[in-house]
Amino acid sequence: xxxxxxxNHALNIEEPLLFEIGSKDGSGVDLPEPDGNSDELGGxxxxxxxxxxxxxxxETMRHYVRLSQKNYAIDTGLFPLGSxxxxxxxxx
Numbered sequence: 001x002x003x004x005x006x007x008n009h010a011l012n013i014e015e016p017l018l019f020e021i022g023s024k025d026g027s028g029v030d031l032p033e034p035d036g037n038s039d040e041l042g043g044x045x046x047x048x049x050x051x052x053x054x055x056x057x058x059e060t061m062r063h064y065v066r067l068s069q070k071n072y073a074i075d076t077g078l079f080p081l082g083s084x085x086x087x088x089x090x091x092x
Contacts, residue, residue, distance in 0.1 A: 015066055022053025 055063075 015063070015070070018053045018055060018060070018063060021059065021063065022055040024051060025054060
């Protein structure tokens with residue numbers, strides 16, 4: 001078997017999903033029990049609680065900041081355009 005070079009080598013840091021980070025024991029917020037009659041939902045009331053990840057607000061913010069830093073921005077990296085194709089792109 002021969003190895004081929006595709007050129008697709010880069011730093012790739014996998015970010016786990018919120019469901020992989022959070023615990024199922026707790027929740028980031030404490031919601032009160034809903035007031036009212038479940039009959040008003042026409043039989044659409046959940047039988048069990050949703051399995052949402054239990055994360056604090058700082059943990060959630062850190063997760064989304066890490067994801068946002070993976071986006072490319074002209075302010076944070078080189079944007080190699082040729083001078084013949086450069087246009088004025090003012091910052092808003």
